[in-house]
Amino acid sequence: MIPFDYHAPKTLQKAMRLVREHGDDASVLAGGHSLIPLMKLRFAAPAVVIDLGGIGGLKKVTAGHETITIGALATHYAVESHRLLPGKCRLLPETASEIGDVQVRNRGTVGGSIAHADPAADWPAAMLALNAQFDIAGPSGERAVAASDFFVGLFTTALQAGEVLTRIRIATPPENSGGAYVKMRQSASGFALAGVAAQVALDSAGNCASVAVGVTGVASVAYRAHAVEDALRGRGLDAIAEAAAHAADGVEEFQEDHHASADYRAHLARVFAQRALTRAFERAT
């Protein structure tokens, strides 16, 4: 690893000052499960590392009647094991439980994963399906960015220089809704060859009142499968198969490597969209 200077600010204000001071020379460290592997490989070689791990206020997870908030430094395990989340928003702990392994979930953070924007990471799919809002602190104050505007491209987000993701906000899903995340794991790394998160709300007839589907692992960036949603809205369980067939429509740049071809990933997106939607419907009724 290329040597670097290390700072561990105790408050967000101090962290923001350091981020501003060091600019592009600095990387922000959360749990370290994305940044440290990159630094070992020298894909990242920051001169300065600013560790947010000591800022207690960024770790909190709350599940209220109206809003669920996840501090950017909350670990995957904190979400997986949260007492209230299974009843409020099953998609969140289910996504957390599919990440890596126990040790990785103990240490890796939700905010770190989102800010890193690995094209095969699990959280982007869930955040898209839940219409999450990301609170961002920056040199000129705070702003909020919707998940659908946040994931811009391969390892690229809407975060600008000097900005730090601080919190994730999600509207608590209503009573008649259900969500699910299913993925095909790359068997060594556990990353998603394809992962689909679905969140649906049903009307009194059991038809789809609202639906959002997030897909990860398939394209260079996680995306909303709008064609699936459009085909399903207003319809029931029997429309899922037909709708899910559109899960890879409109993808411009597929992920492709020796683990899985573009065609196979597109196929997995369709199959796992069907499974995720079916499970989401079952949970909503």
Add this chain to the structure above:
Amino acid sequence: MYSSHKGGALVKIEVTINGEHQSHEVEPRMLLVHFLREVVGLTGTHVGCETSLCGACSVMLNGEAVKACTVLAVQAHGADITTIEGLAQNGELHPIQEGFWECHGLQCGFCTPGMIIAAHQLLERHPKPSEADIRRGIEGNLCRCTGYQHIVDAVQYAAAKMTA
């Protein structure tokens, strides 16, 4: 090899390792696993893949199993760390260690410290795990000898003994 490289101002860290308070100055880039092995001298924690996959470097950090190859030593400042050396008490093997002994849970032994730490975490969270719970609990740890069955047996042995 680490001390011969210059760069990155040294950082003083204070940690409690297996109940013993320690204070050291380390390079920020030093990984926790190298700190434990080369600075503190606790070589029970192994370096396997060094890419967060194999789990041989697992230690307990503030009560949570982590892969010490993916934690900087400086991130552990203020933390309470338990390594494989800290499990046995008063010369008596920890029940998980005893399980590995009794059930032939190891062959070459390289993965064993990490396996035992992962099992330790599992049994803290699920004192009476199913076989599926155990296999999921150790999924972050690779063993190339046993085929895992004897490791699962060892964890079941420990679970039975610890909840008896």
